[in-house]
Amino acid sequence: MAHITWKMADGSEISADIKDGFNLMEGATAHNVPHIEGECGGCLSCATCHVFVDPEWYERTGEVDDIEDTMLDMTDVEREENSRLSCQIIASPELDGLVLYVPEPD
Amino acid sequence: MAAAIVVVGAGQAAAACISRHVALGNPQPLLLIGDESHPPYQRPPLSKKYLSGELECERLFIRPLEWYAEQGVETRFDTRIGEIRPAQKQVVTDDGETIDYDRLLLCTGSTARELPAAIGGELKGVFTMRNIDDIDRMSPEFQAGRRLLIVGGGYIGLEAAAVARKLGLEVTLLEMAERILQRVAAEATSEYFRQLHRGHGVEIRESTRLIKLLERDGHVCGAELGGGEIIDADMVLVGIGASPNTALAEAAGLDCGNGIRVDACCRTSDKDIFAAGDCACFTRDGREIRLESVQNAADQGDLVARVWAGEDVAYTALPWFWSDQYDCKLQIVGLNLGHDQTVIRPGSGPSSLSVWYYKGDRLLAVDAMNEPKSYAYGRKIIEAGKHPGREQIADPATDLKALALG
Numbered sequence: 001m002a003h004i005t006w007k008m009a010d011g012s013e014i015s016a017d018i019k020d021g022f023n024l025m026e027g028a029t030a031h032n033v034p035h036i037e038g039e040c041g042g043c044l045s046c047a048t049c050h051v052f053v054d055p056e057w058y059e060r061t062g063e064v065d066d067i068e069d070t071m072l073d074m075t076d077v078e079r080e081e082n083s084r085l086s087c088q089i090i091a092s093p094e095l096d097g098l099v100l101y102v103p104e105p106d
Numbered sequence: 107m108a109a110a111i112v113v114v115g116a117g118q119a120a121a122a123c124i125s126r127h128v129a130l131g132n133p134q135p136l137l138l139i140g141d142e143s144h145p146p147y148q149r150p151p152l153s154k155k156y157l158s159g160e161l162e163c164e165r166l167f168i169r170p171l172e173w174y175a176e177q178g179v180e181t182r183f184d185t186r187i188g189e190i191r192p193a194q195k196q197v198v199t200d201d202g203e204t205i206d207y208d209r210l211l212l213c214t215g216s217t218a219r220e221l222p223a224a225i226g227g228e229l230k231g232v233f234t235m236r237n238i239d240d241i242d243r244m245s246p247e248f249q250a251g252r253r254l255l256i257v258g259g260g261y262i263g264l265e266a267a268a269v270a271r272k273l274g275l276e277v278t279l280l281e282m283a284e285r286i287l288q289r290v291a292a293e294a295t296s297e298y299f300r301q302l303h304r305g306h307g308v309e310i311r312e313s314t315r316l317i318k319l320l321e322r323d324g325h326v327c328g329a330e331l332g333g334g335e336i337i338d339a340d341m342v343l344v345g346i347g348a349s350p351n352t353a354l355a356e357a358a359g360l361d362c363g364n365g366i367r368v369d370a371c372c373r374t375s376d377k378d379i380f381a382a383g384d385c386a387c388f389t390r391d392g393r394e395i396r397l398e399s400v401q402n403a404a405d406q407g408d409l410v411a412r413v414w415a416g417e418d419v420a421y422t423a424l425p426w427f428w429s430d431q432y433d434c435k436l437q438i439v440g441l442n443l444g445h446d447q448t449v450i451r452p453g454s455g456p457s458s459l460s461v462w463y464y465k466g467d468r469l470l471a472v473d474a475m476n477e478p479k480s481y482a483y484g485r486k487i488i489e490a491g492k493h494p495g496r497e498q499i500a501d502p503a504t505d506l507k508a509l510a511l512g
Contacts, residue, residue: 022165030173039401041150041151043430067435070479070482071478
């Protein structure tokens with residue numbers, strides 16, 4: 001279980017406990033986090049679950065592989081150093097307390 | 107009940123429409139009616155991770171069951187609509203209940219084509235794959251050592267072949283046309299998947315007709331092929347395409363072709379009735395097309411909610427599609443319809459390759475096999491309306507990222 005907080009551009013936030021093994025795109029859509037769509041179901045084909053990871057947590061969310069790195073060039077809001085596709089971040093006790101920032105498209 | 111928005115069909119298009127409707131804060135009440143017992147779920151994993159047992163049912167749901175009520179969306183599952191009365195703005199359930207609508211969205215999907223009963227299509231042990239329930243019926247039969255015959259060499263059949271091999275079944279795949287994927291892809295893509303599957307032990311038989319399925323005690327036991335050859339099989343999976351579910355719309359007098367005809371706002375010939383997803387057909391580049399894909403369903407569903415909210419939008423989304431087979435990730439962007447040339451771009455690894463479709467000098471589409479850069483940057487290139495020269499694409503030294511983002 002991991003307690004995850006999504007912070008929106010307007011200052012609002014959503015927090016939820018996500019079961020181990022579930023990815024954080026699933027976690028976001030289950031809890032109605034705006035702008036996280038996950039159209040491809042987490043198979044790295046749509047780039048619609050882009051988040052910015054709180055820099056303090058970034059390392060702990062795991063490695064970005066080549067496919068994710070490529071797909072991060074496809075996001076609506078331009079990537080930054082702490083960008084991840086949240087379908088590739090898997091909930092685990094190590095991520096308890098993780099804070100994600102949700103990009104807001106224009 | 108009070109007139110509201112009624113969505114008939116609980117698939118990907120419905121889920122996308124409802125998600126956008128809720129996100130936009132549209133106060134109009136919405137009722138979702140689905141004929142399956144599940145809330146909207148993802149279909150692509152059915153022939154992949156759900157069939158292989160790696161994903162449980164609840165994880166297919168696009169939103170959890172309780173999400174709908176939390177958002178104030180009323181749902182009725184296991185409910186079939188038998189009639190639309192456009193003049194009265196009502197739908198009628200199979201139980202005879204009438205429900206008023208102010209606006210109606212039809213996302214009735216498509217139905218897998220079956221083999222005719224006359225050639226054994228209704229025998230026990232013959233399956234199609236479209237719904238969770240189809241997979242639940244079929245998966246107990248997917249046991250190591252059993253002989254599976256797949257009829258049809260499209261993506262569904264190939265994905266099922268990959269899962270079956272992984273689980274240790276013996277697999278024969280029949281394709282009536284000269285090559286697998288003939289309807290949807292270039293020769294190079296067919297060849298890639300032919301080699302991939304043969305390398306994993308699938309017996310692929312192209313240019314091979316099925317004459318009939320053979321039975322023993324009401325259960326399929328084999329097949330007779332063109333030329334008289336008999337092969338044994340313990341089960342058969344039929345993957346010969348799907349037909350749009352237009353019966354309701356046709357009976358209501360809506361204009362239909364190969365699908366329910368819609369305009370760029372997904373509006374049907376009745377101004378208060380919309381259609382989205384597999385069941386809808388629309389005009390693109392002068393052709394009438396119908397797409398069976400998550401992208402199309404989700405983007406059209408999303409668009410309908412925006413139209414209802416008063417946004418001035420039109421459906422112009424670039425199609426994309428994916429398939430996973432063994433360790434190959436296929437990603438497709440664009441529509442290759444009408445292409446007259448293809449360019450093969452060697453991949454960065456031994457099992458990677460991309461096929462670029464052109465019409466004259468216009469780039470139309472890309473098939474990328476284990477080549478996400480070709481997919482992602484190909485998509486950027488097409489979206490930007492760029493048309494790189496064919497020699498440039500064929501040259502592995504060309505930096506696609508620079509081409510796309512430059």
